[in-house]
Structures are given as structure tokens and as C-alpha cells.
Amino acid sequence: MKFNTKTIHGGQQHDPAYGSVMPPIYQTSTYAQTTPGGHKGFEYSRTHNPTRKALEDSFASIENGKFGLAFGSGLAAIDAVVKLLQPGDEVISTNDLYGGTYRLFTKIFEGFGIKFHFIGMENADKISDYVNENTKLIWVETPTNPMMNIIDIKAVAAVSKKHNLLLAVDNTFATPYLQRPLDLGADIVMHSATKYLGGHSDVVMGALIVKDSELAERLYFIQNASGAVCGPQDSFLVLRGIKTLHIRMQRHCENGEAIAKYLQNHPKIEKVYWPGFEDHPNHEIAKSQMDGFGGMISFVTKGNDYDQAIKIVEKLKIFTLAESLGGVESLAGHPASMTHASIPKQEREKTGVVDSLIRLSVGIEDVDDLIADLEQAIG
Numbered sequence: 001m002k003f004n005t006k007t008i009h010g011g012q013q014h015d016p017a018y019g020s021v022m023p024p025i026y027q028t029s030t031y032a033q034t035t036p037g038g039h040k041g042f043e044y045s046r047t048h049n050p051t052r053k054a055l056e057d058s059f060a061s062i063e064n065g066k067f068g069l070a071f072g073s074g075l076a077a078i079d080a081v082v083k084l085l086q087p088g089d090e091v092i093s094t095n096d097l098y099g100g101t102y103r104l105f106t107k108i109f110e111g112f113g114i115k116f117h118f119i120g121m122e123n124a125d126k127i128s129d130y131v132n133e134n135t136k137l138i139w140v141e142t143p144t145n146p147m148m149n150i151i152d153i154k155a156v157a158a159v160s161k162k163h164n165l166l167l168a169v170d171n172t173f174a175t176p177y178l179q180r181p182l183d184l185g186a187d188i189v190m191h192s193a194t195k196y197l198g199g200h201s202d203v204v205m206g207a208l209i210v211k212d213s214e215l216a217e218r219l220y221f222i223q224n225a226s227g228a229v230c231g232p233q234d235s236f237l238v239l240r241g242i243k244t245l246h247i248r249m250q251r252h253c254e255n256g257e258a259i260a261k262y263l264q265n266h267p268k269i270e271k272v273y274w275p276g277f278e279d280h281p282n283h284e285i286a287k288s289q290m291d292g293f294g295g296m297i298s299f300v301t302k303g304n305d306y307d308q309a310i311k312i313v314e315k316l317k318i319f320t321l322a323e324s325l326g327g328v329e330s331l332a333g334h335p336a337s338m339t340h341a342s343i344p345k346q347e348r349e350k351t352g353v354v355d356s357l358i359r360l361s362v363g364i365e366d367v368d369d370l371i372a373d374l375e376q377a378i379g
């Protein structure tokens, strides 16, 4: 099956009870047993639920994995990955990453004795300098949030294989429509399914996808033992969202390109971060590992004025000023005061998250309306 077909049919079966084309929302916590242990494969909905199972099979299919796991949020999915580790273990992570991931790593897991090294991974060879006998996991986000850096997944996978480490890739920004990390050598793909997979800004959810059955067993154990699962209603909504992922992503990419080019030519804009530009430092890698450049764009205004950036985001009318991304509607955010406020100013500025940085999640509206909105807000 090719990708567009997989978004609709991958891992799906018509419901055996009445042949319903969409899986029913099995709104139940438990399942009748004829004798202790005599059930039809489902005994308690923290462990398994048929609607969640249909979604998890869809996750596995679209990412070219074998096993999918759905969680109550993207952070719950990341939490499950780090729980594969023990106190004393070390993680090498990209330094330009979602602020909540940074907060989970530093404020929760460092307290449990796990050590994190945050480094730039544009040059994968540098990673080996941080590997020692305690290193267990490499954490990659690409494109990075919000600076749109691109990390060469194949090159990082070569390092992880050489040192026998796990490689996890947060594929939230690209989605499997644009990039399939398991095919490039990653062991675990993670998503905030809240974003493009759900696609309609109505659900908070996380996903993990793996190929290896032993790794899957360990993660299913953590999913059940820690219990951060999503409910059947949310599973249904994300499954429905995935069915249009390919056509939404196509439009996100088209609109993203038009807006990136508009901003690049704007006299009041200093710099636009979008991997589709030929002068983007990792453009060639983006071209080789992605099938398009997506709808996420960041930009900095001339003069790097905090108040001016705030004024712009306040003036936007079609773009909504809001946290999050990846929905059908366009959103704008100010990372320094919103998504990345949990990262100390000194740390965030090292990666380019300066005071005037604005991040856009370009939606699938008419692009002329989006450009007119930016025009009136930037002035």
C-alpha cells in the first residue's frame, strides 16, 4: 500500500459486529469474561481498547513501523521512552527542541538520576564526543521547534548503531507524509498527535511507533504500568484526522512555501527560518530526507524588538495567537513568552529563540487571506 492509501486503510478492519466502516467508539472501561481470563482479547481499557487499537495500528502503518502506541499526550509518550532508562543512564538530545520536552528531561528525569546532554546535531560526528558507557538514548527533533533546523537522521542513526544506542525521533513537525524516521534508521518515532495527525486542534494525544518486537513489549509494559493512555473518543477523532493527513499536508506545504517567500521579501523582516530555502544551512539534507518542507515557519523582525513582535501577534486576525500547531487553522506564537518560556533566556537565545522570534503554523485556508492578514499586522 502507498502512503495516501495507508492513511485511510492502514491497519484497519471493518468492525466484525455490524461491519461498520469506521471503528465504533468502544466507550467502556472493562469487558465481560465467561470464565476468569476467558475474554476476546480485551480485559481492561488501560491495557487495551478496540478503538485505541485501531488507531495504534494506523500509527504503525503510516510510519512504516510494526507497533503503535497511543498516549494521553505527546509528553506522556516521551515520558514512556525515558522510562526505558535507569538512574545513571545518559541521553544525548538536540539542544533546539520543544520547551516541554526540555522541561520533562531537566525538571523531572534529572531528578531521577538521568543525565542529559543538549547539543547541536547539525554535525552528527560531534555526537560521539558525548557518548560514554552510560549513554543509552539519542533524542532528535527535526525539523526543530522553533528554529527549523534539520538533523540528518541517517547520519545520527549511524552513530547510534555504532555505539549500540537507541535513537528516538520526534516527527511531530514533519509527519510521516514528509519524513519516515524508521526507514532512515531510527528505533522509535514519537508524535505529539495533538498536532498534524489529529489535525483539527480538538485533541491532546501522543504516539510512539517502533519496528522491534522486544522494544515494543517494553513500551507496552510501560504504557500499561504507568497508565498515561488516551480515551476511545479521542482515539476515534485522531483516526478520523489521519484519513485526511495527506491532503492537509499537501496544502500546508503549498501555503507554507507561499508565506515563507512573502516574508522573505518583506522589508521589515530580518530573517525567515524555513528549510525550503536554498540558503537554509541544512537545505540539502531536508531535500534528501523529506518529501516537502512543511507549513511551519519562524521569522525575526528587523531590530529584534520584543514589543513590536507582541504587537504583530496581537494584530493578527485570521492567524490565531495560540499555543500548538498543525491544525487546519493558522496559528501564530511568540516562543520566548509562550512555548519556550520554560527554557532560561540565556539558553534559548543560544539556539536563536530571541525576543522578536514569531512562529507560524500555516493552516489550509486560502493563502491570499493569510498573506493579507500578515500584511496588515506587520505593516
Ligand SMILES: Cc1ncc(COP(=O)(O)O)c(C=O)c1O
Residues within 6 Å of the ligand: 073, 074, 075, 076, 098, 100, 101, 141, 145, 170, 172, 173, 191, 192, 193, 194, 204, 205, 206, 324
Ligand atoms: C515537537 C513537539 N514535541 C512534543 C510536544 C508535546 O506534545 P503534547 O502537547 O501533545 O504533550 C509538542 C507540543 O507542542 C511539540 O511541538
